[in-house]
Each structure stands twice: as structure tokens, then as C-alpha cells.
Amino acid sequence: MSINSDDSFPNPKARSIAFQSDDRHRVNLLSGPPETRFLKSGYVKLSPGESIGFHNTGRGEEIIVPISGEGEVRFPGAEPLRVSPGFLIYNPPETEHDVINTGEGVLEYIYIVAKSQTPDP
């Protein structure tokens, strides 16, 4: 079945997902197909000084929506970006990055990753 075949798409359902009452540090909210076609999403909660660890989203791309607290997205060899409510952060594909809580309270954010739908080159 071709990746470009419309028939290969799952048939996801509209959903509302609660996340803030969860005590875990990282919670999958949407895990990709069949829940979605190409989006994944999760909730992350970091204690002061804690970081998620350097990673990248491969050929996908990511948006971070801060919920509470203060932090930074850090990149090797580039200026950090502020993570705070009222800001939205965009991470391009193949971009190594870390998120660290630089504040005195809990840092909470939602991440949304759109997987690449095209075959690997």
C-alpha cells in the first residue's frame, strides 16, 4: 500500500483529552495513527532545573505551547528561545534541541509533532 494512497489513512475521531491533573512528567496525549493521521502530541512537566534532554523530531516538525512556568529551548551553537505562557515555539525538522526549566516553579508545556508524510529520500 502506497504511503500516498488515501485509503491508507486511518479514520481518526474528534477527541477532547484532559491532561493537567496528571502527576506524571511526560504523558502521551495523541500517539499518532490510528488516533490521528500524522500528528502526535504530549504533555511535559519539568521541575526547576530539570530538562527533557537533547533530541530531534527527525523529518517531522514541532510546536511547543507553554502552559505554565519559565524555561528555554536550547540548541547546540545557537541562541536559546524563551518558553513561557504567551509564547509559541517552533522547532524545524532535524533540529537538535533541549527544553530546560529555568524558573522557580514547575514548567508545563504541550508539544505537537507533525510527522513527515513523504518517504525517506
Add this chain to the structure above:
Amino acid sequence: MSINSDDSFPNPKARSIAFQSDDRHRVNLLSGPPETRFLKSGYVKLSPGESIGFHNTGRGEEIIVPISGEGEVRFPGAEPLRVSPGFLIYNPPETEHDVINTGEGVLEYIYIVAKSQTPDP
């Protein structure tokens, strides 16, 4: 140039985008290529009773992250979903929906739409 050619992708940059000081009711935060590869995002602010209007995201799919207030996502012929901080809402492709402020304060949310990267069938 093929849609599947990796060379056809733009080369987007990591960004942090402020949105909450804006007085407009709808603000584009990420408008798609060349700012991103396939994500779009925006900020919406609705007054009590106000709605964004029925629409769908075509073959793309959408996540809504509520920032403040109380509302509903409504669908023709289906149960509404709650829009409120602490919830994340997923809208599948080709799904007609509206967002309405059902509370007494302002309803604010971020939407993230992942465009389909595959050719139309």
C-alpha cells in the same frame, strides 16, 4: 518539482512567537512555508457567545490548545467537545466544526494545523 522531493522543502528556522498581548481576534502565528514545512498555527480570542464559524481543515488535521476561558467545539450531528485550559482537542481531516465561547470571559486558544503533504487523490 515533485512534492516528495526533499529539495522542495523550505528551510525553516526555530522561532519563539509572542501572542498574548495582541488585541486582534485572530492572529496568524505560523503561516506555513517558508516559515514551516507543513504546520500552520494561530491564536484566536472570542468574546462571550462569539464563535469562529463552521469550517474544516481539508485533508489536514488540527489540534486546539485552550489558553483561557470556556467553550465548545461543535460538530453537525455529533456531541460537542469541551474547550477549556487543561484539555487538548483533536479535529480530524475533512471534519466540519465550529468553536464557540460558552463562558462569561474571553475564550483564547491556539490552533495548530498540519497540512496534508500527499497529492490530492
